[in-house]
Amino acid sequence: MPETETEAVRVADGGAASGASIQLENLTKSYPGNPNPAVENVSMDIRAGETVVFVGPSGCGKSTTLKMINRLIEPTSGRIRIDDEDVTDIDPVKLRRKIGYAIQSSGLFPHMTVADNIALVPKMVGWSKARVKDRVEEMLDLVGLDPREFHGRYPRQLSGGQQQRVGVARALAADPPVLLMDEPFGAVDPITRDHLQDELIRLQHELHKTIVFVTHDFDEAIKLGDRIAVLRERSHIAQFDTPEAILTNPTDDFVSGFVGAGAALKRLNLTRVRDVGIADFPTVTVEDPLQTIFNKLRNGPHNELLMLDRRNRPYKWLRRGDLMRARGSLARAGQLVHDTVTRDATLHDALEAVLTDSGGRVAVTGRRGEFIGVVDMKTLMDNVQELLEADRLTAMEHQHELEEQRVHRTEQEMEGGGGGV
Structure with a gap:
């Protein structure tokens, strides 16, 4: 049976748990023999249903802070509240069953x-067995894996990206309101990583969980986070x-230093493909x-077609010249x-894909x-131009504000000095 009456009602209704708020209050972790705490006096409010990303240099305490939320690491002092419930003193095993947890290399x-x-x-x-069986199929479908194909496989029979998808499915299986993710995509290749990030964005649009995500990659933080906590040593918050912003x-x-050069181009990670023009294209x-x-x-307006496979997935780009050379077979x-x-891919991802494709799409x-x-390419470049123009106007407004402040300070200094010698 579910653990609480609320859980029982929710499961019976077939509803999904939405996110829960998280409050960290003066959270500290010290280890014997170390004069400085690993995490020191961290306070943070995380809103229900948002994705918050911890980013910072190696050893700054971001993973330690994350693990204290589900008490894989016990805090030395401070409080953790989830939906206003103080979880610091409850059974940590029961707590972890209500919090999804996904790590690097899936942990299957x-x-x-x-x-x-x-x-x-x-x-x-x-x-119940029936509910579990249905949930397994539901979760595999949710992360884009065919239940008939993957149900009976073992982790060693999966690619790295497929293992990570299963890891996320496992973390979400009991429908927890909170999902903790500790560099979950750090061990896969860049292309797979991009697709997994897109998958997480899509899932969050559907599920509205509260996600706390740890990464050392600032571009990943920009792409995934509703808010970003840039952490210094001992998880001191430099900016949240x-x-x-x-x-x-x-x-x-x-x-x-984390933002680095090209802040305007990094903003390409803030706009999604769904927000720009997705055009129709002739297919066979x-x-x-x-x-x-x-x-x-x-007979069509294009000199190119997209051939789809039997599952309606993109397979080949076909040009007129290709058909002339086909000789009865494609x-x-x-x-x-x-x-x-x-x-859910970013404009940055789309632009990279377009630039490496000879057809410019x-x-x-x-x-x-x-x-x-x-x-x-035209759609993407139009959007890039709009971003650059917006940044130019913002920079001009900022420069104008600085000039007004300089003039104001000069006037005050002259009035204060009285103009005398």
């Missing part, structure tokens, strides 16, 4: 199947604000007759689609890889 149990890994916490909290107005040189499928494909290409004709982006796909449309 190698001797258990994918289904058993995902089912672990729901079984522990007393869900929105990505836009940190990019445009870093509080000091330490924060500026691998099952269409060659003559049908030829007629569509010859097996070797066309250019394979090497990269796609999702609607990239296919946009849904959660199962199905084709949605394309984004082209």
Whole structure:
């Protein structure tokens, strides 16, 4: 049975738990033999349903702070409140069952199947077999993995990206209001990492959990965070604000060092593909007759088509010249689609994909890889131009404010000095 009456009602209704607020109050962690605490007097309010990213140099205490929230590391002093409930003194095992936790390299149990890994916490909290079975399939579908294909596999049979997806599914399986993520995408290649970040953004749009995410990558923090906490040594907060505010107005040189050069270009990580123009594009499928494909290409406004596979996923770009050389077969004709982006990808991701594609466009796909449309170079560059223009105007306004302040100070100095010698 579920642990509480509230949980019982929620599960019975089939509803999903939304996020919970988190308050850290003077949180400190000291270790014997070390004169300085690893984390010192950290206070922070995290709103329900938002994604907060901890970013800072190695050894600054960001992972220690994260682990104190679910008490994998016990705080030396201070309080942790989740939805106004003080969790510092309750059973840490019960607490962890109500908080999802995802780590680098997924942390899956190698001797258990994918289904058993995902089912672990729901079984522990007393869900029925039928409910657990349905939840496993629901979670695999949620993270874009076909339940029929992946249910019985073992972690060693999965790619790194697939393992991380299963890790996120396991963390969310018991429908916790809070999800803690400790550099979960740090061990995968850059392309897979981009796709996993997009997947997390999509999931958050659907689930509205409270996510606390640790990374050392400032670009990842910009892409994922509703707010970013830039941490110094001992998790002292240098700045806690929105990505836009940190990019445009870093509080000091330490924060500026994280922002680095090209703050305007980093803002490309704040705009999603779904916010710009996704255009239609003529498509055919691998099952269409060659003559049908030829007629569509010859009679259409484009000199190119996108061929989709049997699952409606982008497969090949076909040009008119490719069909002339096809000689009755498309097996070797066309250019394979090497990269796609999702609607939750950033303009930065889309621009990278477009720049590496000879056709100057990239296919946009849904959660199962199905084709949605394309984004082209012109659309992206128009948006880049708008960002740069907005930054130019902001810089001019800032310069004007500084000039007014300088004039005001000069006038005050002259009045104070009385103009005498």
